[in-house]
Amino acid sequence: MATIDEQVEVLMSGTAYGDDETRANMAKDLRARLQECEREGRPLRVYCGYDPRTSDLHLGHTITMRKLRQFQDFGHDVTFLVGTFTSLIGDPSDKDSARDQLTMRNVEDNMRTYAEQAFKILDEERTRVRRNDEWLAPLDFADIIRLASHFTVQQFMVRENFAKRIDEGKAIYLHEFFYALMQAYDAVAQEADVQVGGQDQLFNILVAGRKLQTGLGQKPQVAIIMGESLPGTDGEVKMSKSLGNHIPLLSEPWDMFGKVMSLPDKSMGVFHKLILGWTPAQVNELDAKLAAGELHPNETKMGLAREIVSIFHSREDADAAQLRWNEVFRGGGGLPADMDQAVVPAEEEIRDILVRLKMVGSRGEAKRLIQQNGVRLNEEKVDSLQATITQEMLPAVLQVGKRQFVRLIKPNGGSE
Numbered sequence: 001m002a003t004i005d006e007q008v009e010v011l012m013s014g015t016a017y018g019d020d021e022t023r024a025n026m027a028k029d030l031r032a033r034l035q036e037c038e039r040e041g042r043p044l045r046v047y048c049g050y051d052p053r054t055s056d057l058h059l060g061h062t063i064t065m066r067k068l069r070q071f072q073d074f075g076h077d078v079t080f081l082v083g084t085f086t087s088l089i090g091d092p093s094d095k096d097s098a099r100d101q102l103t104m105r106n107v108e109d110n111m112r113t114y115a116e117q118a119f120k121i122l123d124e125e126r127t128r129v130r131r132n133d134e135w136l137a138p139l140d141f142a143d144i145i146r147l148a149s150h151f152t153v154q155q156f157m158v159r160e161n162f163a164k165r166i167d168e169g170k171a172i173y174l175h176e177f178f179y180a181l182m183q184a185y186d187a188v189a190q191e192a193d194v195q196v197g198g199q200d201q202l203f204n205i206l207v208a209g210r211k212l213q214t215g216l217g218q219k220p221q222v223a224i225i226m227g228e229s230l231p232g233t234d235g236e237v238k239m240s241k242s243l244g245n246h247i248p249l250l251s252e253p254w255d256m257f258g259k260v261m262s263l264p265d266k267s268m269g270v271f272h273k274l275i276l277g278w279t280p281a282q283v284n285e286l287d288a289k290l291a292a293g294e295l296h297p298n299e300t301k302m303g304l305a306r307e308i309v310s311i312f313h314s315r316e317d318a319d320a321a322q323l324r325w326n327e328v329f330r331g332g333g334g335l336p337a338d339m340d341q342a343v344v345p346a347e348e349e350i351r352d353i354l355v356r357l358k359m360v361g362s363r364g365e366a367k368r369l370i371q372q373n374g375v376r377l378n379e380e381k382v383d384s385l386q387a388t389i390t391q392e393m394l395p396a397v398l399q400v401g402k403r404q405f406v407r408l409i410k411p412n413g414g415s416e
Contacts, residue, residue: 004034007074014067016227017202030222033193044076048196049132049186050118051083052111053102057118058246059308060230060239063274064196065121067224071194072126079128080118081186082111085136089179117249120312135189136182147181150215151208156180159203180204184212187221196224230274235264253313257321258403260305265290265297268304276307328402339405344394350375350387353408359400374401 008031017023048064072078115129187209195205210220229238232245239246247259272278289295309318324336351366360366375382376399396408
């Protein structure tokens with residue numbers, strides 16, 4: 001069994017708070033809370049929240065999940081909290097405008113597979129899954145006033161994104177202040193010892209959560225703030241669904257493999273570190289060998305793609321994805337032999353087919369891809385928004401981008 005010192009070393013690894021003093025204080029608080037729990041004969045109560053504003057989690061979310069898994073491996077009580085209520089507002093952290101508000105129906109639809117996705121990293125048998133509408137929905141207006149009385153407007157206005165919006169003359173809506181208040185109450189409702197989050201959650205966890213717990217007579221939680229965010233497929237900014245630079249956990253193996261292969265070379269080190277768990281020494285060695293020409297960037301990236309697909313799917317899926325990649329991109333631009341088939345029962349616009357087969361998210365996205373020469377039929381660019389597939393044209397191969405292929409066939413499966 002790991003000692004308290006060993007646990008602190010592992011659990012604080014990869015964290016950052018903006019200054020060394022705060023990090024030292026959090027390590028001190030974590031050690032004290034571990035000692036307290038040891039005396040009481042109980043595990044730490046640890047959680048991280050995930051707002052279902054979209055239907056898929058992505059690789060960036062796994063950074064905090066891996067930290068939760070470290071707590072699980074030390075025997076602590078871990079909660080995967082689905083922000084069914086907070087997501088109705090949406091976290092304003094790092095946003096330069098207010099988010100669109102969701103309905104509860106949106107949230108319920110989006111969260112349907114969240115736990116299943118989380119169990120790619122977390123131990124299902126040792127994970128508690130909860131929804132924060134359990135305790136937030138019953139609060140009445142008097143409760144909100146009571147909770148809000150623990151904070152000042154000035155505490156919220158020092159947040160960089162709010163200050164920036166004021167300087168630029170952009171609106172800050174009153175409901176946006178409630179997000180940090182609600183997240184703080186999550187910690188109170190669960191009597192949390194520890195909350196895990198990314199850099200964008202620094203204020204919500206370290207300031208709001210700890211302050212509300214203290215104000216309501218609880219010991220303030222330990223904030224475990226991860227120091228690095230995973231860059232998106234552009235290699236520049238944080239992976240985000242709203243920016244379209246994400247790699248969903250529910251990606252098909254071939255699509256996941258292809259998205260990893262599209263990463264800029266400079267991103268390989270951080271992906272090896274944050275997704276595969278490589279040590280700084282291993283990453284430094286990788287960078288040195290790439291710089292010296294001892295490793296080829298494309299082969300290294302292919303190894304990374306295989307490992308990631310193996311983690312979230314299987315080794316067999318990774319083998320098949322690599323084979324398909326080689327067929328398409330190393331075989332003179334040929335088409336993959338194992339593409340899916342779909343029936344076109346009657347005359348149908350290509351835009352409607354793309355939406356029906358979920359190759360795009362909407363007709364608007366299909367329009368954009370066609371205008372950007374991102375859609376091909378039988379290896380020829382589709383240049384008309386009204387392009388239509390007729391029965392006489394089948395069978396045919398429809399391609400979106402570099403990685404999505406489907407063979408369109410007649411209802412009887414043949415060409416006649």
